[in-house]
Amino acid sequence: MRTKLAVILAGAGLLAVVAPAWAHHAFAAEFDSTKPVKLRGKVTKVELINPHSWIHMDVVGADGKVTNWMVEGGSPNALIRRGFTKDALPVGTEIIADGYQAKDGSPRANGRDITFPDGRKIFVGGSNPDEQPNYQGK
Secondary structure (H helix, E strand, O other), X not given: OHHHHHHHHHHHHHHHHHHHHHHHOOHHHHEEEEEEEEEEEEEEEEEOOOOOOEEEEEEEOOOOOEEEEEEEOXXXXXXXXXXXXXXXXXXXXXXXXXXXXXOOOOOEXXXXXXXXXXOOEEEOOOOOOOOOOOOOOO
């Protein structure tokens, strides 16, 4: 009986530790695939840190208010393999970031593509590179 209880408690403990990792890596837990965003703004900071990179950018809204957005990208290793480095995106560079809005409405997005001023595009995200966002008339 004690062995059975110990196994059950160990299993429950393992699930409690692993569950946050599953939730963290689930796109649907944080972002809304039905709310694509296209952000145009200036880069304020680039973080190539594990497990996800972040591009911070100031975006001027229709009301003239500046909002600093955080755009989540893939792992630094994945971005470097695609030709993206921290030096490739200096602070002050104007970019267009395509991605998906955070479910909580905060100024965060899961990045898909970054378009540079010269027209180059790079896939930065963890979402499907072959899937085109449906901007629903935006």
